Amino acid sequence: MIRKTSSLLIALALAANAYVANAHATAPTAKSKANEAATARHLAGLIAGAEPKLSELTLFFSQMPKGADLHHHYSGALYAEQYVDFLDKQGLCVNKQTYRIETSKAVIDAQRALPAAERTCLSSADVLADDFTYRELLQRWSSKDFDNHGAIQPPPDRQFFQTFGFFGPVSNANYNDGLLELKKRAIAENVGYIETMFKLAPMTGNVDADNAMWKAGDDAALTAAMRSWMETLEKDPTFNQTLADYVERIKTNHANIDDERFTMRYQAYVLRLVNPSMVFSSMLAGFKAASQSELIVGVNIVGQESLAPSMRDYELHMKMFRFLKTRYPKVKLALHAGELALGDVPPEGLKFHIEQALNVAGADRIGHGIDLAHESNAPAIMKTMRDKDIPVEINLTSNAFISGIKGANHPVTLYRKFGVPYVISTDDAGVTRHNLSQEYTLFASRYQPSYAEIKKVSYNGVRYAFLPEQEKQRLMRQLDERFARFEALVASWPAAASVTQRAR
Numbered sequence: 001m002i003r004k005t006s007s008l009l010i011a012l013a014l015a016a017n018a019y020v021a022n023a024h025a026t027a028p029t030a031k032s033k034a035n036e037a038a039t040a041r042h043l044a045g046l047i048a049g050a051e052p053k054l055s056e057l058t059l060f061f062s063q064m065p066k067g068a069d070l071h072h073h074y075s076g077a078l079y080a081e082q083y084v085d086f087l088d089k090q091g092l093c094v095n096k097q098t099y100r101i102e103t104s105k106a107v108i109d110a111q112r113a114l115p116a117a118e119r120t121c122l123s124s125a126d127v128l129a130d131d132f133t134y135r136e137l138l139q140r141w142s143s144k145d146f147d148n149h150g151a152i153q154p155p156p157d158r159q160f161f162q163t164f165g166f167f168g169p170v171s172n173a174n175y176n177d178g179l180l181e182l183k184k185r186a187i188a189e190n191v192g193y194i195e196t197m198f199k200l201a202p203m204t205g206n207v208d209a210d211n212a213m214w215k216a217g218d219d220a221a222l223t224a225a226m227r228s229w230m231e232t233l234e235k236d237p238t239f240n241q242t243l244a245d246y247v248e249r250i251k252t253n254h255a256n257i258d259d260e261r262f263t264m265r266y267q268a269y270v271l272r273l274v275n276p277s278m279v280f281s282s283m284l285a286g287f288k289a290a291s292q293s294e295l296i297v298g299v300n301i302v303g304q305e306s307l308a309p310s311m312r313d314y315e316l317h318m319k320m321f322r323f324l325k326t327r328y329p330k331v332k333l334a335l336h337a338g339e340l341a342l343g344d345v346p347p348e349g350l351k352f353h354i355e356q357a358l359n360v361a362g363a364d365r366i367g368h369g370i371d372l373a374h375e376s377n378a379p380a381i382m383k384t385m386r387d388k389d390i391p392v393e394i395n396l397t398s399n400a401f402i403s404g405i406k407g408a409n410h411p412v413t414l415y416r417k418f419g420v421p422y423v424i425s426t427d428d429a430g431v432t433r434h435n436l437s438q439e440y441t442l443f444a445s446r447y448q449p450s451y452a453e454i455k456k457v458s459y460n461g462v463r464y465a466f467l468p469e470q471e472k473q474r475l476m477r478q479l480d481e482r483f484a485r486f487e488a489l490v491a492s493w494p495a496a497a498s499v500t501q502r503a504r
């Protein structure tokens with residue numbers, strides 16, 4: 001009974017929010033209302049019953065406008081096929097035995113002098129000409145075939161994270177080409193905005209600063225250690241030059257990205273796997289970069305959360321964010337937090353990551369948040385997120401592949417039930433080989449949301465973007481127009497193909 005009452009309340013709240021989401025639209029005509037209702041009925045028909053109509057859902061969500069992809073890693077978003085093309089662009093080759101990219105000029109030159117059949121280090125064309133090698137390479141540079149062949153495989157999380165090491169040398173160049181490809185793909189699946197974790201903010205290390213932060217007995221000592229390291233960095237010409245280059249490189253690579261159909265913005269990110277002085281220097285650079293450039297709209301923290309350095313220094317990292325957020329209060333934070341499943345680490349490790357990201361670091365958005373049900377204060381976390389309007393970024397394919405969290409075991413069920421706002425995003429669509437439409441298809445087929453809820457989630461992408469209000473309004477108006485076109489299209493489709501078929 002309680003459950004029924006609460007789901008009714010949530011349904012009412014969602015309906016009210018859907019109304020708010022559309023409030024900025026020009027007054028709906030009777031025709032546009034009828035189209036919206038027809039679209040809602042159409043979706044309900046596709047997800048009703050024991051077996052959702054996946055193919056029809058795929059068509060529906062491929063066409064449906066998706067406001068934004070807010071949890072998006074640039075290097076993980078490009079497909080391995082593109083990285084193979086980048087080999088030639090950069091004058092590199094890939095070792096035929098190890099599938100690692102060769103960067104030594106002497107080796108590359110020697111290989112080039114050989115006849116094609118004798119080369120052990122392959123160009124883009126060599127790879128494409130050799131089906132076996134190409135396939136083997138794609139299996140190492142992405143999750144291709146992981147679920148459908150019987151070869152001996154590494155654990156899925158290692159398979160996932162080690163792909164970045166394989167394509168690393170070509171993902172750190174050709175940025176504008178890569179961004180243009182992502183733009184083209186976004187437009188093709190009706191995505192209006194991407195906020196991508198683009199480049200690691202520059203970092204520099206210092207053993208004394210490491211020790212001062214590690215050994216600080218209390219918060220006052222830690223603050224003193226961070227301040228001292230910050231002052232050292234700010235006086236360091238190399239740090240300042242690297243930061244200026246970083247900001248400039250993002251500006252240069254943004255050429256021809258924004259237009260009336262598509263907008264891209266960038267997050268600086270830090271890597272949680274390195275020593276504290278490096279994490280701090282990178283974080284400081286990220287905050288400064290975001291303060292200097294309108295293109296850089298936030299800071300994030302990445303790297304596998306279950307690894308020893310991430311677990312050891314988690315709280316320290318959150319306190320670094322708190323320290324810098326008080327100095328740069330306008331800089332927005334989207335933080336990977338609680339990307340952990342039971343068994344990844346001992347149970348104590350699952351108890352506080354989302355909570356500290358919210359309450360210590362001051363996160364404006366939570367990435368993944370899949371350890372929620374294990375956190376000591378899960379109900380309070382959800383209340384805070386709901387009350388402060390802090391969304392969680394849901395990445396279904398990624399969580400299923402890396403952490404085995406899916407179906408009824410995915411906490412999106414909890415976030416929805418407690419009224420926490422959420423967005424649907426891709427994480428690393430190139431590595432795990434999917435797209436944003438597929439994430440919506442997965443979500444709808446698994447959790448049977450109403451069309452009003454789906455539409456709200458699509459608008460949430462813009463609502464929770466780290467953009468100035470005026471930009472958001474522009475993207476909202478664009479989304480209104482796209483949805484009007486989409487709903488008119490769906491209303492013109494055969495109302496219920498499966499019913500017609502059954503009648504035959």
Ligand SMILES: [Zn+2]
Binds near residue numbers: 073336367427
């Ligand atoms: Zn991520």
